[in-house]
Amino acid sequence: MNTDTENIDLYVEYWNAANYLAAAQFYLKENPLLRVPLKPEHLKPRIRGHWGSAPGLNLIYVQLNRLIQKTKAQFLFITGPGHCSSAILANLYLEGTYTEFYPEVSQDIDGLTLFCRQFSSPGGVPSHLSAMTPGSIHEGGELGYSLLHAFGAAFDHPQLIVAAVVSDGEAETGPLAASWQSINFLNPLRDGAVLPIFHVNDGKLSGPTIFGRMEDKDIAMFFSGLGYDPLFVCGDDPQKVHADLFKALDQSYLAIRQIQAEAKEKGLKAKPKWPMIVLRTPDGWTGPKEVDGVRIEGTYRSHRSPLMDARENPDHLKILESWLKSYRPEKLFDEKGKLREDLLALAPKGHLRMGASPYANGGSLLVDLALPDFTEYRVPVKQPGTSVSEPTHVLGKYIRDVIRRNPKNFRIFCPDETDSNRLSAVFEVTSRCFVSKIFPDDDYLSPDGRVMEILSEHCCQGWLEGYLFSGRHGLLVSYEAFAMILDSMASQHAKWLKLYREIPWRKPVASLNYLLSSHVWRQEYDGYTHQGPGFIDTLINKKGNVIRIYLPADTNTLLAVMDHCLRSRNYINLVIAEKQPSLDWLDMDEARAHCARGASTWLWASNDNGKPDIVLGCAGDVPTLETVAASWLLQKYFPELKVRVVNVVDLMILSPPAYHPHGIDEQNFINLFTTSQPVLFAFHGYPRMIHDLIHGRPNPARFHVRGYQEEGTTTTSFDMVVLNKISRYNLAIDAIKYALKSVPHLRTKGEELIGFFERKIVEHSTFVRTHLDDMPEIKNWTWSNPITS
Amino acid sequence: MNTDTENIDLYVEYWNAANYLAAAQFYLKENPLLRVPLKPEHLKPRIRGHWGSAPGLNLIYVQLNRLIQKTKAQFLFITGPGHCSSAILANLYLEGTYTEFYPEVSQDIDGLTLFCRQFSSPGGVPSHLSAMTPGSIHEGGELGYSLLHAFGAAFDHPQLIVAAVVSDGEAETGPLAASWQSINFLNPLRDGAVLPIFHVNDGKLSGPTIFGRMEDKDIAMFFSGLGYDPLFVCGDDPQKVHADLFKALDQSYLAIRQIQAEAKEKGLKAKPKWPMIVLRTPDGWTGPKEVDGVRIEGTYRSHRSPLMDARENPDHLKILESWLKSYRPEKLFDEKGKLREDLLALAPKGHLRMGASPYANGGSLLVDLALPDFTEYRVPVKQPGTSVSEPTHVLGKYIRDVIRRNPKNFRIFCPDETDSNRLSAVFEVTSRCFVSKIFPDDDYLSPDGRVMEILSEHCCQGWLEGYLFSGRHGLLVSYEAFAMILDSMASQHAKWLKLYREIPWRKPVASLNYLLSSHVWRQEYDGYTHQGPGFIDTLINKKGNVIRIYLPADTNTLLAVMDHCLRSRNYINLVIAEKQPSLDWLDMDEARAHCARGASTWLWASNDNGKPDIVLGCAGDVPTLETVAASWLLQKYFPELKVRVVNVVDLMILSPPAYHPHGIDEQNFINLFTTSQPVLFAFHGYPRMIHDLIHGRPNPARFHVRGYQEEGTTTTSFDMVVLNKISRYNLAIDAIKYALKSVPHLRTKGEELIGFFERKIVEHSTFVRTHLDDMPEIKNWTWSNPITS
């Protein structure tokens, strides 16, 4: 390989052009090449942007360009500090991809004017990277996920090298700190490579960074211990730093190719020692040295665009002008306002340009999953509520066959709970992925495994996001309670998707599918910390065209729901399902029809003949069990009362169609819930949410919701529903109370029965404390014709 | 110091007793010392618990006991793997503290029976550590926070050593990975010490761990790079491992004391190299070696209690019995069932026992803050809505003086945003804490700083929790959007508090106070990723007696709210406030009265004389501004319409009192919102929440809520409210629409005005895209008497 760094000056000139444009975007709405003296009216009224990291990012981009030119390798660029988007935009514009995606931003003075003007402006381009940015799958707004996205994109993309810039502030976050360990899951025989470039500029918002103040030797030990081979590039002399990074990149590239070749030749012996680069350059390098006697360059004070008041302050306007002119734009751009030809020649061409990487527009690479026929995994259901199966256990067989049929573009991501959530059937065809020491005694552990288990919900989500946005499919499996760890990541993902859907050149990607099990009602083993249904609440607030929430009540319904999710695009699908043996309600045909509708009246569980005194609504497996059992109790002991059971599997059907596309129309809503009868609704999660959803429906105040009330501990499963007042007995009592208002002639009997069920609750509480287990009549309950029994 | 390890056998015997009890709790409801042959009916019907880590925890506990006996040092114990609570409970019982807190669990056979029986049983003791556990400030249910809690407890407690057991699965999580860096914030001159004991048992739920499969030399490099001095203790021979840990603990203790002494003598020169211990012992050590031909000891299969079916499976019952008997309980406990005297003598006495540490019952150490008179920081308000101030900037001065008056028990925790959120006045009296290299050029950086800035929301929260639960006060300051990173931690904190409040011996601790600024409406600088009000939604579902949510609309109100929060106990207080220059509405007397009520009608902004055609409700500073401006527009252009403005500062007053203690009674609710008039409510967050809260209030369907609709980008601040349809113009339009139903005679004029305001919105949109700034009539708007203007 040619390691000639002699024409380094040319790269420095290209870099100057990028630095110039990175800065110009903050300030200029006119006069983009400073061809006339800078005046206040050329400046934007609101100066916005982040400068500190920009020169470092530009350096990396320019030197990667050179490496790509030389090697023709396929690179994807990830920018940890996404706030420095003006640097990336500058490079996209210079290399020509920006203009290809947005032709109005042409390669001339007019285009350049628009390019600068639109940055951070109303109706323009946001101050951070976003789905609007060509070549980007990573926003970098909420810091911490750059390396995870990089690894996610590299999995199963053997041709790809992902260059991931991690900033030193970002490196203080938890998710980023955990993600260095991702090399324990990267297999050089089937995956691409990740080249972390750790940008230690010693600045964050308003102070130095931890890594910025560590010695090189300590940083080197830290990364060596993790299993990397760190190369250091440090300094502030442009020529020298360019030359050093040039060499470090060449060396890294060679090391990557060597690791890959060696693995191919000799097989994978041990965790490879992957190269990485530690780049120490000054914060705000080449920017104003000092303003008003305060040092700027080389300090955190460069983080945001300096000289924000240049429009009002003539001295600052002067400094700004001479700073911008220091890059000598007149030498870099030709008469028309286009980058000089000899500089342009330094950038790669076509798809090799990082802004044009197909890996960054994952939909363009997406291949539909080859899905098995989910109905073949059905459990037979002769009579509702009489047979038992384990929903996620059965689903595991279906997922096993999804993996079998899609050996290169589907993975499971899970924080160490695949087995615990009973998806164990997947291990018949694959293993847990692990690229470190494996002992003969280990179960289902292999560098080829397609189950990505790391005890970090953040890593699971970050990897999956990278995997999806680069055009593949996946499933995240977690305990329900700890999905809340992902609240912010899921929110950011929903934001990205919302914008993504609006951009014509972004091709649809596979949905992010969550399967949450070991849920709030069945964590009586692990107790209160493990009981939290709050993840639904996070998703529910997101844009209606992005989120879907499913609460299948039994095995066949779960199968139908999951098949649907795996076929969908551009959504976040949340599926919450049971792992414990549970009663089956619907046979497969019924389950499919039920899912298609989103909610149905369960006639077999109702005795209302179209005129209910009370509607028992339910969503979620355990609330459904308790609701059906409550209906059974009422029909058995109180046949005069007319009860209807309505089960909801697609939560969003409750919402008026104006708020969510799945919302059913008013007539269908009335068909289920009537217009005015009381509804007692047993919900999987926090009860408030149902009140939200039905706002705008007829007579919302007649809905009475039961759900999780933040009561819990290690106890029996039935005790959990009693503690939260959502047990069959509580529901039966409340149903009678609400119904009696409309059937006052049944009052005496109703009140007697309320007393009876209240005594049942006391009986239960005594029983579990004495026998440490649930009453047989609860454990063994099944559906039967309540009238005859 | 005596490093004689000769009577190591005695410690091994104590350890056997702890291991025996740790296991016995899973299984036995009777026959706790196996004095009669084990029968199925002695076993619990539901066998529950986690075994893998228990022997390691017991080893550490026993050897720490020895160190405490020898040194009389004050130790606090933190158990990362909180699922292994039976080990900790065993030690608490053996050392006698458990019986002191729970006298019914006496030191005899009856007490022992109850002790075993209650574990993981209905009405008993949870399977994880909890607020019920003496000596514990850390639950360890949601993994990842052990080290953060340890450092939080050590800050400002110079006498204390916190021994923190970190498990190797836990170490894969983001928060834990970030938290190793906490030593960059630990000052040996004013803080205590943390001794991390990294327990690498190579097992998690269902596989090996990353660290478990790393070489010692790599682990050593990793920690040395971070700045620790790691000591390794490895093996599976009890005598030898006990002896090695004995020595390693002695050595660590000496190192800690030396660091502290040296700092005192010579001053703090550099970041000290703190000792830590890496302990490699087998998962499930001393447990069943093999069951049904499958290896158990030394594998992840020990994670949960093995032999769960021993009640039904006679072979497993045999294995269980011989396993339990292998500890020789008959030799360890005396006739009465009490631990042998010579063994008991090994445990420390009184407050030195880790179960009796006063640091673990923080309320017992809590000293009230000396608070300045907040009214002295007020801004003068002659006329509502005419003067401008920066709420958090003014608050900063108050907080500055809180710090000044409380130099040892109050800190700010912030992810690098203290300045950005405009609390900069605090730096007049303190600095950012940093115990690493500091350069002369640095601003406000010192090992003595009381502002804890690390770019990790997780670290901030974890430290603060540890700080609070060990008896101090604090404030967490964050951008609103990124508070969602803390959703799960805040939920876990709320769970801990909920239980904490129920336990008589737990003394009240200071509330966890959040100040969120740079909020959804004022992140037009950073754009869409920074716009997220979802943290409110997380808190709202928590127990009403634990959470409080405040949305002060101006500076004086913010001051009054914060004073209230800093005085409160056992709550989570959420305060969301503006940092940008904003109009002042209330003078200090009004602000105090307003806060005391939680919500008020703002008469000066209303023209309804007690009979509104429409009520304009608002909560949050920007929605309040838009609401008042909408009222102004309506009064100016449509004086016939009777408008009332109601501002809500304490969000929970909206809730019926049955759901939240702050809920105002029905009459007061009606006084504000009438019984039947339409209400247009402008809310800071996602609009759904208001529908939740008012469920149960008269005619909830008449409430129409506007809020954040997940629309946003980098734009002007007024464009943000327009994009989300909550601008003054949108509110005026909607107010007219809803009001016209009850005042049909005003229809013609109303419809004209709707057209007028709609054109205003178009005018705005064109203006910002042309001028890149808001219209002067928006930027310069202030309140004035609308009729005369």
Ligand SMILES: Cc1ncc(C[n+]2csc(CCOP(=O)(O)OP(=O)(O)O)c2C)c(N)n1
């Ligand atoms: C999780 C998170 N917390 C806080 C912020 C607010 N914030 C934006 S930029 C920044 C400093 C970033 O420093 P660094 O990562 O080193 O970036 P660089 O120096 O390269 O600009 C902070 C704290 C954020 N974006 N994300």
Ligand SMILES: Cc1ncc(C[n+]2csc(CCOP(=O)(O)OP(=O)(O)O)c2C)c(N)n1
């Ligand atoms: C954040 C989080 N994710 C998942 C879990 C579920 N879980 C409980 S224990 C466990 C394995 C813990 O392994 P380790 O931390 O090594 O504990 P030890 O081996 O000491 O028992 C897991 C994944 C959890 N408790 N917390």
Ligand SMILES: [Mg+2]
């Ligand atoms: Mg930085």
Ligand SMILES: [Mg+2]
């Ligand atoms: Mg472990």
